[in-house]
Amino acid sequence: MAATLPPPRLLPSGDSAVTVEFSRTIDDDANQRVLALDKALAASPIEGITETVPTYRSLLVHYDPGKIGFDALGEKLLPIAIQPPPPVTKARRWRIPVAYGGEHGIDLEDVARALNTTPDDIVARHAGGDYKVAMIGFTPGWSYLSGLDKSLHMSRRQSPRLLTPAGTISIGGVQAGIQCLAAPSGWHLLGRTPVRTYQLHRNPTFLTEPGDRVTFFAIDHKAFEELDRAAEAGEIIAEQVLA
Amino acid sequence: MSRLVVAGIGPASSVQDGGRHGAQRYGLTVSGAMDRLSLAAANALVGNEPFAAAVEIGPFGAAFTARDGAVRVAISGAPRNADVAGNPVAMDTSLTLKDGETLTLGFARGGAFTYLAIEGAIKGEAVFGSLAVNARAGLGSPYPRPLQAGDEFSVDAASGAGELRIELPKPPSGPIRVVLGPQDDEFDDANKALFLDSEWKISATSDRMGYRLEGPAIKHLHGHNIVSDGTVNGSIQVPGNGAPIALMMDRGTSGGYPKIATVITADVGRLAQTSAGTAFRFRAVGMAEAQDEARKFAQLIRNLPDRLRSADSVALNIEALSDANVAGYAVSAVDAGTWQVTAEP
Numbered sequence: 001m002a003a004t005l006p007p008p009r010l011l012p013s014g015d016s017a018v019t020v021e022f023s024r025t026i027d028d029d030a031n032q033r034v035l036a037l038d039k040a041l042a043a044s045p046i047e048g049i050t051e052t053v054p055t056y057r058s059l060l061v062h063y064d065p066g067k068i069g070f071d072a073l074g075e076k077l078l079p080i081a082i083q084p085p086p087p088v089t090k091a092r093r094w095r096i097p098v099a100y101g102g103e104h105g106i107d108l109e110d111v112a113r114a115l116n117t118t119p120d121d122i123v124a125r126h127a128g129g130d131y132k133v134a135m136i137g138f139t140p141g142w143s144y145l146s147g148l149d150k151s152l153h154m155s156r157r158q159s160p161r162l163l164t165p166a167g168t169i170s171i172g173g174v175q176a177g178i179q180c181l182a183a184p185s186g187w188h189l190l191g192r193t194p195v196r197t198y199q200l201h202r203n204p205t206f207l208t209e210p211g212d213r214v215t216f217f218a219i220d221h222k223a224f225e226e227l228d229r230a231a232e233a234g235e236i237i238a239e240q241v242l243a
Numbered sequence: 244m245s246r247l248v249v250a251g252i253g254p255a256s257s258v259q260d261g262g263r264h265g266a267q268r269y270g271l272t273v274s275g276a277m278d279r280l281s282l283a284a285a286n287a288l289v290g291n292e293p294f295a296a297a298v299e300i301g302p303f304g305a306a307f308t309a310r311d312g313a314v315r316v317a318i319s320g321a322p323r324n325a326d327v328a329g330n331p332v333a334m335d336t337s338l339t340l341k342d343g344e345t346l347t348l349g350f351a352r353g354g355a356f357t358y359l360a361i362e363g364a365i366k367g368e369a370v371f372g373s374l375a376v377n378a379r380a381g382l383g384s385p386y387p388r389p390l391q392a393g394d395e396f397s398v399d400a401a402s403g404a405g406e407l408r409i410e411l412p413k414p415p416s417g418p419i420r421v422v423l424g425p426q427d428d429e430f431d432d433a434n435k436a437l438f439l440d441s442e443w444k445i446s447a448t449s450d451r452m453g454y455r456l457e458g459p460a461i462k463h464l465h466g467h468n469i470v471s472d473g474t475v476n477g478s479i480q481v482p483g484n485g486a487p488i489a490l491m492m493d494r495g496t497s498g499g500y501p502k503i504a505t506v507i508t509a510d511v512g513r514l515a516q517t518s519a520g521t522a523f524r525f526r527a528v529g530m531a532e533a534q535d536e537a538r539k540f541a542q543l544i545r546n547l548p549d550r551l552r553s554a555d556s557v558a559l560n561i562e563a564l565s566d567a568n569v570a571g572y573a574v575s576a577v578d579a580g581t582w583q584v585t586a587e588p
Contacts, residue, residue, distance in 0.1 A: 051267055051268070056472070135471070138270055140271045140380050183379075205266075
């Protein structure tokens with residue numbers, strides 16, 4: 001239960017930011033509290049806070065030291081941070097199409113071999129998962145998902161790839177991810193989605209928010225091409241379900 | 244409208260401003276000028292807002308030509324030899340380029356980044372309030388990439404205002420100041436002392452994303468993997484090989500290595516301007532001092548217009564300008580192919 005977690009630590013991150021750390025490990029209760037604090041600050045802003053960045057286990061709070069000092073901010077943050085998070089009543093849910101394997105998921109067969117099973121089984125386990133967007137980071141729209149099936153936990157690649165394609169759907173360690181832009185990655189590439197979690201001139205620019213739920217479904221490579229064209233034209237092709 | 248044409252430019256030069264704020268939660272990097280004080284000084288000289296978009300010129304040379312009318316510009320930041328048609332131009336002054344005139348800047352002599360501000364500022368399409376180039380995300384305006392010879396800016400015609408110089412305070416020369424944390428408890432006292440007591444150099448492989456530091460290897464207490472959390476400008480993370488990396492303006496918004504310390508806001512620009520190979524040290528300061536310095540730094544930037552003087556009120560110190568070679572057009576010693584001066588297309 002979230003209430004059993006120790007009180008958060010306030011870690012100075014230079015003179016203009018503070019990390020409110022709820023846990024040192026990936027922990028869904030801690031993440032729930034991160035998102036709850038983030039939401040509470042959005043609903044009742046504290047003068048001087050300029051930007052917040054939720055992560056798996058901490059909330060990075062950027063602020064203007066010309067408006068509020070470290071100690072005064074901490075005194076305002078802590079009482080909100082120790083509140084037990086309200087139960088999640090509704091979250092947006094996205095159904096994300098994925099073309100698994102082949103050129104789109106070049107590690108699928110290796111992952112299946114490493115886990116002593118078939119590519120189809122890996123796809124079933126990955127697409128059968130119920131994920132939460134725990135954080136977004138690294139590059140625009142890269143959604144870090146919690147909820148990866150335990151049987152799919154495996155260490156990252158020995159040597160990261162210098163460039164993996166936009167739309168890559170991958171797993172690494174205990175995490176799953178939706179990568180929007182081409183980027184270096186040490187994760188295992190299972191497939192590719194035509195969905196853009198970030199698209200500059202689209203409204204909204206960013207599709208996913210921390211706290212959103214995500215499920216995947218398999219599409220064939222022909223459907224990928226069609227959806228990819230629609231997405232390129234600015235259509236939001238992910239299906240949104242209000243849970 | 245006039246035009247300012249990039250007649251030649253080295254690598255690592257791009258349009259930058261105060262950065263892109265408000266979307267770090269979506270993984271969107273802040274970017275913006277590596278040395279905010281120099282950007283603000285250049286802008287003050289031509290009457291712009293402190294963090295208006297300007298050209299950030301990397302360590303190599305550059306040349307700019309006015310077309311279709313006069314263009315008023317100013318340079319501040321890493322010192323360089325500069326001239327217009329062989330006539331030396333001082334740093335920290337404004338000047339008006341007549342139609343067809345070219346301002347030529349040599350290599351940085353100490354420091355790395357020089358800012359060329361243009362009266363009326365660079366115009367373009369802002370994303371999250373910023374024109375700053377973030378090449379990885381394909382963002383920035385008018386060119387979402389490093390500048391190349393032949394690029395041009397549509398700019399306001401020169402107003403004809405009198406030329407100005409700005410008297411900047413001498414930058415502090417002591418160690419780069421840091422606040423320990425957020426993960427200094429991932430290091431024992433001996434390794435924190437090693438970080439604070441050692442001499443460091445910035446590796447030549449550094450860029451706008453991060454400055455790699457050469458010095459002793461810093462050892463972690465519990466290994467080098469932490470669960471990714473947020474980063475700030477000036478975060479100093481220590482990866483597995485023990486060689487710290489200071490995260491700069493194009494940093495990722497999150498990272499998975501322990502961060503031993505954070506450079507204070509007032510010193511991030513000084514670190515950015517430290518040349519590769521120059522030895523320097525860090526010094527830990529308390530939060531109260533760091534925040535006091537941050538407030539003074541913000542005030543210095545706000546009050547830059549008070550430091551403007553008429554350029555006519557002093558004679559140009561030609562001797563000081565010519566005590567190093569006026570390099571003019573030059574070839575990069577690192578990669579001759581990267582530095583080309585081309586005629587305007």
